[in-house]
Amino acid sequence: MTQTSKIRTPIVCVLGHVDHGKTSLLDKIRGSSVVDTEAGAITQHIGATVVPIDAITQMGGALSKLTVSIPGLLFIDTPGHHAFTTLRARGGSLADLAVVVVDVNEGFKPQTIEALQILRNYKTPFVIAANKVDRIHGWRVQENAPFATTFAKQNERVQGIVETKLYELVGKLSDLGFNSERYDRVRDFARNIAIVPTSAITGEGIPDVLMMLIGLAQRYMTENLAMSVEGPGAGTVLEVKEERGLGTTLDVILYDGTLSVGDEIVVAGHTQTITTKVRSLLKPRPMSEILIEEKFERVKSVTAASGIKVAAPKLEGVIAGTPLRVIRGENRDAVVEQVMNEIQDIQVTLAEEGVVIKADTIGALEALSKELDSQGIGVMKAEVGPVTRHDVIETGTIKNPLYSAIIAFNTPTLPDAVDALMETSASNVSIFEGGVIYKLLDDYVEWREEKKREMERQQFEKLVMPAKVRILPNCVFRQSNPAVVGVRILGGKLQTDVNLVLTNGKKVGHLKQMQLRSETIHEADAGKEVAISIEGPTVGRQINVDDEMYVDIPERHVKVIEREMLDRLSTSMQEILEEYTSMRRREDPFWGK
Numbered sequence: 001m002t003q004t005s006k007i008r009t010p011i012v013c014v015l016g017h018v019d020h021g022k023t024s025l026l027d028k029i030r031g032s033s034v035v036d037t038e039a040g041a042i043t044q045h046i047g048a049t050v051v052p053i054d055a056i057t058q059m060g061g062a063l064s065k066l067t068v069s070i071p072g073l074l075f076i077d078t079p080g081h082h083a084f085t086t087l088r089a090r091g092g093s094l095a096d097l098a099v100v101v102v103d104v105n106e107g108f109k110p111q112t113i114e115a116l117q118i119l120r121n122y123k124t125p126f127v128i129a130a131n132k133v134d135r136i137h138g139w140r141v142q143e144n145a146p147f148a149t150t151f152a153k154q155n156e157r158v159q160g161i162v163e164t165k166l167y168e169l170v171g172k173l174s175d176l177g178f179n180s181e182r183y184d185r186v187r188d189f190a191r192n193i194a195i196v197p198t199s200a201i202t203g204e205g206i207p208d209v210l211m212m213l214i215g216l217a218q219r220y221m222t223e224n225l226a227m228s229v230e231g232p233g234a235g236t237v238l239e240v241k242e243e244r245g246l247g248t249t250l251d252v253i254l255y256d257g258t259l260s261v262g263d264e265i266v267v268a269g270h271t272q273t274i275t276t277k278v279r280s281l282l283k284p285r286p287m288s289e290i291l292i293e294e295k296f297e298r299v300k301s302v303t304a305a306s307g308i309k310v311a312a313p314k315l316e317g318v319i320a321g322t323p324l325r326v327i328r329g330e331n332r333d334a335v336v337e338q339v340m341n342e343i344q345d346i347q348v349t350l351a352e353e354g355v356v357i358k359a360d361t362i363g364a365l366e367a368l369s370k371e372l373d374s375q376g377i378g379v380m381k382a383e384v385g386p387v388t389r390h391d392v393i394e395t396g397t398i399k400n401p402l403y404s405a406i407i408a409f410n411t412p413t414l415p416d417a418v419d420a421l422m423e424t425s426a427s428n429v430s431i432f433e434g435g436v437i438y439k440l441l442d443d444y445v446e447w448r449e450e451k452k453r454e455m456e457r458q459q460f461e462k463l464v465m466p467a468k469v470r471i472l473p474n475c476v477f478r479q480s481n482p483a484v485v486g487v488r489i490l491g492g493k494l495q496t497d498v499n500l501v502l503t504n505g506k507k508v509g510h511l512k513q514m515q516l517r518s519e520t521i522h523e524a525d526a527g528k529e530v531a532i533s534i535e536g537p538t539v540g541r542q543i544n545v546d547d548e549m550y551v552d553i554p555e556r557h558v559k560v561i562e563r564e565m566l567d568r569l570s571t572s573m574q575e576i577l578e579e580y581t582s583m584r585r586r587e588d589p590f591w592g593k
């Protein structure tokens with residue numbers, strides 16, 4: 001094998017929109033290289049699969065003439081953003097490279113865009129697999145062939161469709177600020193994202209995806225891949241799992257050094273570090289030994305990069321996404337401190353006003369907060385762990401009702417937190433739960449918009465609306481206490497329980513009741529003729545037949561209406577408001593401004 005011991009296997013994550021083919025692509029990658037044992041069969045790790053370099057170069061994809069110095073590729077078995085962000089290491093993601101799968105027939109979807117944003121944030125190099133090319137009508141399958149081979153065998157029409165679809169992807173990527181090209185046309189991989197047409201079902205294009213990943217790793221990140229095989233092991237906890245007969249175990253991706261049975265290790269809980277001793281290291285049994293009852297094979301020692309299960313005492317309470325470090329010799333204090341720093345160093349900018357966010361891992365919390373930030377939504381509190389009663393009570397104290405929400409990513413709400421929602425102080429709190437960031441954000445934004453509309457509606461209902469009336473002749477039903485007269489509504493919307501003024505601004509009195517054909521009503525539109533009772537004036541003295549009156553709108557109501565609600569007023573109401581404010585502003589030009 002063309003391997004130098006100084007360079008470790010790059011770690012790769014597969015991301016993309018639901019159903020675009022992430023799992024199938026991983027399955028194909030795992031399946032396609034098992035065949036030839038001489039080439040070095042793939043090995044199944046815990047939570048990961050290693051595809052050795054010789055297996056890849058033999059597939060004949062693009063760049064196969066490249067002199068390769070990396071040992072292979074380690075694929076994280078769980079696809080998706082969540083695994084990617086959980087694998088937090090050294091301030092970034094543990095994944096060195098990523099494949100973004102996009103269904104070429106469907107194009108970009110919200111989770112594709114989210115994946116790209118996350119990769120941009122983490123500065124992770126990636127290739128795009130434009131998947132499901134075999135679904136193009138008329139496609140002729142060449143099982144497991146490199147793209148160039150299979151493309152040459154397609155007819156012109158199919159080739160044309162492939163080109164058009166790729167062109168659409170290039171356009172969309174450009175809108176998002178990425179330069180991209182079909183992989184065989186890329187000259188500078190540092191500037192252009194390579195798009196590889198693939199089929200996760202027929203295996204076409206897969207050799208090229210693998211070669212592109214190797215090319216990227218070799219050219220742009222060999223420095224990051226340098227490691228010391230003999231050094232103390234460093235890894236990230238992918239999952240915390242109960243295993244029968246073993247107790248709590250950790251599935252760990254080891255990215256540096258060596259981890260051995262008997263090693264003293266430091267791992268992390270919510271707030272504190274845990275020091276313990278490795279009791280056993282476990283790998284999956286090879287497929288050929290499937291009949292042996294034990295699920296795992298015990299090993300004495302592993303080197304990076306690999307996926308391994310660690311059994312040790314005191315692992316309850318360890319959280320996924322946190323580091324694992326081996327203590328060796330004098331480095332004890334430094335290592336404990338580093339682990340402590342990593343768990344405390346949560347990269348979330350907190351705002352004075354904002355929502356509360358919770359997630360199951362630090363990486364997920366950071367990814368969620370970055371997405372919120374990019375939409376201008378503040379975060380007041382960010383914590384790893386389930387939604388607790390305390391979270392609910394605290395959210396209940398948030399003054400701005402638009403932020404009285406808890407966004408919980410991949411983490412449950414505890415029963416007493418649900419009970420707390422019933423308490424009066426927390427009755428306005430909403431909890432959004434889910435495992436897809438963009439869906440959570442959509443739900444929250446939709447809720448916030450509805451709440452905003454509701455608040456506006458309530459505010460609107462409290463405002464005094466403009467109206468103008470004229471007292472009709474022969475319709476004075478009562479002179480005073482209260483005066484009852486017939487009026488015609490000349491414009492706007494007349495409501496009860498408002499004050500009236502004459503068109504010269506003089507006060508008239510309080511409109512108490514309104515009737516239309518002997519029926520009591522509370523509002524009436526322009527054009528209607530109604531009887532109204534007014535407390536205060538006497539007909540013949542303060543008011544007379546044919547007098548015109550406005551509803552007296554308080555100055556602060558005018559401010560709100562003019563600034564925020566003008567578009568919700570009918571044309572007739574707007575005209576009357578204009579007349580009314582001009583009357584007021586004749587005396588005071590700044591009235592209501």
Ligand SMILES: Nc1nc2c(ncn2[C@@H]2O[C@H](COP(=O)(O)OP(=O)(O)OP(=O)(O)O)[C@@H](O)[C@H]2O)c(=O)[nH]1
Pocket residue numbers: 016017018019020021022023024025079131132133134135198199200201202
């Ligand atoms: N014809 C064709 N079908 C594909 C291809 N890739 C995936 N599929 C099919 O598309 C469906 C979804 O594929 P998955 O691999 O489960 O997609 P995923 O992205 O892992 O989906 P989630 O895990 O649900 O997010 C399955 O029915 C696959 O068989 C492809 O290249 N060609």
